[in-house]
Amino acid sequence: MSETLGKSAAKIQEALNKYGLELKVVTMQDSTRTCVEAANTIGCEVGQIVKSMIFRGKTSGAPVLIVASGNNRINEKKMKEYLGEAVSRPDANYVQETTGFAIGGIPPIGHVNQLKCFIDSDLFQYSEVWAAAGTPFDVFCLTPEQLATITQGKIIDVK
Numbered sequence: 001m002s003e004t005l006g007k008s009a010a011k012i013q014e015a016l017n018k019y020g021l022e023l024k025v026v027t028m029q030d031s032t033r034t035c036v037e038a039a040n041t042i043g044c045e046v047g048q049i050v051k052s053m054i055f056r057g058k059t060s061g062a063p064v065l066i067v068a069s070g071n072n073r074i075n076e077k078k079m080k081e082y083l084g085e086a087v088s089r090p091d092a093n094y095v096q097e098t099t100g101f102a103i104g105g106i107p108p109i110g111h112v113n114q115l116k117c118f119i120d121s122d123l124f125q126y127s128e129v130w131a132a133a134g135t136p137f138d139v140f141c142l143t144p145e146q147l148a149t150i151t152q153g154k155i156i157d158v159k
């Protein structure tokens with residue numbers, strides 16, 4: 001782990017500091033780009049990895065952040081029930097423009113736009129979870145309760 005944060009990770013550390021929760025971004029030696037890579041690099045279960053996925057409302061075009069357990073596949077049909085409209089997976093450019101981050105390092109906070117957020121209830125079976133901090137090498141550890149606090153997300157069943 002490195003002590004010096006790059007620009008994107010430093011931005012997330014600044015965002016975390018605003019909550020007064022003493023959460024710390026760390027830079028890993030190996031990639032945390034995928035859930036499996038992250039779990040292997042961190043030394044935790046895949047389910048403890050917070051994957052931040054951006055979807056787009058098919059009617060409104062509005063971005064939606066779904067924060068899911070690394071084990072789970074998001075049921076897009078179920079998301080329609082929560083949102084009142086179908087969602088689609090946008091391209092990488094839309095994700096970058098909406099969040100300010102590239103796919104593979106999208107954090108659950110610190111985006112350039114305010115996003116409606118939903119949190120996978122399965123994350124709450126763990127005492128700690130790990131989220132991306134802006135790059136494929138930067139992460140931070142927090143409790144699911146802290147995740148809910150900082151994202152103001154609605155807790156749902158995503159699968």
